[in-house]
Amino acid sequence: MSKISYSLTKSKITTGLHCPQKLWFDIKRKIKIDHFNLYRGNVFGEKIKEIYGNGFDLSNNFEENIIQLTEDAMNDPKVDIIYEGAFLFAETLVRTDVLIRKSNGWKLVEAKCSSSVNENHHNDIAIQYYVLKNLNIKVCEAVIAHLNTDFVFNGQNNDYKNLKIEVDVLETIEPKTPLVAKWIKDLLPITMENAKEPDVGIGDHCKDCQYLDRCKSKTHLANVDTPISILPRVGKRLEKKWLDKKIYDLRDLPKSEFENYQDKEKYLIIQNCHQNNEEWIRPDFIEKLKNYDWPRYFFDIESVMQAVPIIPSTKPNDQFPFQYSVHKWEFEDQELTLEDSNQFLEFNSENMDSKYLEKLIIDLGNDGPIFAHNASTEIKALSYLVKRKNCIDLTDKIESIQSRIIDTAKLFRENFYNVAMMGSYSLKDIIKILPKPSLYSSENDQVGDGGDAMIKWFEYTNPNTSNEEKQKIRENLTNYCAKDTLNLYLIFKYFYSKKS
Secondary structure, three states: OOEOOOOEEHHHHHHHHHOHHHHHHHHHOOOOOOOHHHHHHHHHHHHHHHHHOOOEEOOOOOEOOHHHHHHHHHHOOOOOEEEEEEEEEOOEEEEEEEEEEEOOEEEEEEEEOOOOOOHHHHHHHHHHHHHHHHOOOOEEEEEEEEEOOOOOEOOOOOOOOOOEEEEEOHHHHHHHHHHHHHHHHHHHHHHOOOOOOOOOOOOHHHOOOOOHHHHHOOOOOOOOOOEHHHOOOOHHHHHHHHHOOOOOEHHHOOHHHHOOOOOHHHHHHHHHHHHHOOOEEOOOHHHHHHOOOOOEEEEEEEEEEOOOOOOOOEOOOOEEEEEEEEEEEOOOOOOOOHHHOEEEEOOOOOOHHHHHHHHHHHHOOOOOOEEEOOOHHHHHHHHHHHOOHHHHHHHHHHHHHHHHEEEHHHHHHHHEEOHHHOOOOOHHHHHHHOOOHHHHOOOOOOOOOHHHHHHHHHHHHOOOOOHHHHHHHHHHHHHHHHHHHHHHHHHHHHHHOOOO
16 A cells, blocks of 8 residues: 655754754754664653553554544544644644543643653644644644643553643644645745755754765765864854854964954964874873872763653653773873773663672772763762662762772863864764774764764664664673763873883
């Protein structure tokens, strides 16, 4: 059976409102992205069905007759709830998260895995309302159901009825009806087979867009070796400021531009390094590294931000630590490997929090500096865990550990720069200074950053994941986390190699 013919969906319209050029790429040359928020949203969407109760579920139906199936369900008085009903009007297909039969019409529910409601959410449900209204379907209520971040999962039963909060938006979205008609009219031409690529230009709307490099390739920035945008914090603003003056390369930026910035010294250092293709190390930095006590520990934590809590006594959006890696460096000439990592990795086991901290206390010992990159993450994670009911007795030991933690991101920002880093002090960019950086990179692994680690947690805790797949996930996470702490050790060794 053939699939439904349509040109727009509510997601395509909201994408087009944000950036018509992005919509064009999504249609013509799509780059798929895998983000942990997609997994959070899917879990919340499934839980919404449990909360609202048994209904006619069309979630996994994408065939031609889905519109007829939706209509049949609406005409069946025995069906009070419809999930993922399909409606088509003006070449626009919408799938409604939840439709609930009322005595005077239908209640339209849009589920959003967020802690509040914003304008994009209003636009999303307004598109659905517009389509239903034009199909003469009476919508008597329209609500956005979002996460109740005060909800606590007690772990004793499957009671999630208070996980959601409903916000009535009918009066807000009704006036948007004429706007939706205009949105559809303006965006339909972009969906045509011979549609030309819109030229929107680079701007603030480009943040985190997977197509940014494509758009830059069409500008004067395409062949710039050292774009102004690499400067920490101010780069994008300065790039925009100097675009009209046809200065695109950081090396060509007047030094006077940095005069009024608090980080003037840092910006001048970065610029000078790129102008002279050299590395900068503060004169006393190597000696400072040598003077740290032994043993030395390299520490990294991975956490998950659940949408639907399954770990007892947790809330939506809690950052719950489920993994760590520790490499212990005991003397200067010691050669550490990935296998030397001491790790904890659990997903949702009994007393997971206390087991995590108890093992960590052993692995980090009583003395010696603990190096962590962007250490506020590790410090906050430990503070979160130790406040939990069955971990409070470990407070003194955890506070002692926290007092030993040194932030390597801050340490490196203040003491060195290498042109290979291209303005970034993220660990994945700092390791580019190593003789063979590709050996220690996670870019080609299934887990490349903390977001990927969260995705693996969601995959592991999915009831449909096989034991074989779970074992592979464990291996991927173990390898990834160990690489992070080994890389910190290798960076220290890199500086030691320059001591002469």
